Amino acid sequence: MTETIPGTEATQIPQQRGASLLETAVRYAEERHWDVFPGTWLEAADGEQRCSCGDPACAAPGAHPAREDWATQATGSATVARRMWQKQPAASILLPTGRTFDAIDVPETAGFLALARMERMELTLGPVTLTPDRRMRFFVLPGAAAKVPELVRKLGWVPRLLDLTALGEGAYVAAPPTRYGTRGAVQWACRPTPANRWLPDVEELVSPLAYACGRDR
Template sequence: MGVTETAPIPKQRGEQLLDHAVRYAEERHWDVFPGTWLEAEDGKELCSCGAADCAAPGAHPVMQGWAASATGSATTVRRMWQKQPRASILLPTGRTFDAIDVPETAGFLALARMERMELTLGPVALTPDLRMLFFVLPGAGAKVPDLVRRLGWSPSTIDLVTRAEGDYVAAPPTRFGGRGAVQWARRPTPANRWLPDAEELINPLAYACGREAAAARARRA
């Protein structure tokens, strides 16, 4: 009589968050810290911070001194998520990476162009609020505004933002309340361990953002 194979039991969400947080620390050497989480109430998912008008439900720091709690120690990460398994995974920028934050439509346009140009790319994340985050070397915050202006645009008018020192990004599989989960458009792999400099990517990113901004103005006219 043959042995019947059983399907693996799916991991609970808290276990998934813990596994991902540990891998970011161990495999990428990224600092990690836990944020707020989602709680079900009256059929809705509300942020654990308790604010009804929370701008990022389930995906922001719990306390003001969050920067000091960020760690690259897998042991400490395990201890943090064992205390609150549902906590979002937040990554401080300005340490091992910065992130160039653009509208999703512009990001996909730029990503396709970068791939045609065979540019070196790091991880790229998609957020539920329709943004795309391109991971680049630290220092982008200081240079990106001038780089964009040299190309003939203002960062604010084309909706191009740099996440640098003092800021953070939410990492997959963190969920924003009612809007789904952060996902990878380009996953972290050994092949993209070495991040590009912001200067290498800014031309296609600024072009795509400028094009999308112009299209949006034309629609409003």
């Protein structure tokens, strides 16, 4: 049985403090073999939490790359990850897609509808994140970004009309417990477990995801 969170209730996750971020980033690299890289972080300024990038209108405060060359900075080494977060303990945890996994991005309402449908179909899920901006990202095997448009068309949907995006090479996802400013933290809708170490192919999940996104329009 896949461990999911019911409805939209928040799962208890660590606060975004230096030690938990560092240890969590190391654990992702060590236990899941995911590449990780540190992003921006939140800073207190005039009684408010602002993004370290300095942009007062930042769309993802404390949850986006801090450097343009982030793709070369990403590492699967737990030792290197520990060293990077020791330099900036408050940095967000970002995971590049297109390497050990791709991610299918859908609205939260469609995501929960799809999760319920997948459980009824007894599909094997990978980890799934839930972001404070009400998006869900389903982790699947790499290569999904190239497959999704044609798979969606074969199901009878027009890709551009569905709020369903595949994140592959050149993209990234924020991992728990990264915080989006004052909006809250990224959570696991389906936690990483030994049972979902082997990710599903996007072909296994695209039908319920496309159906849910079509219903959600």
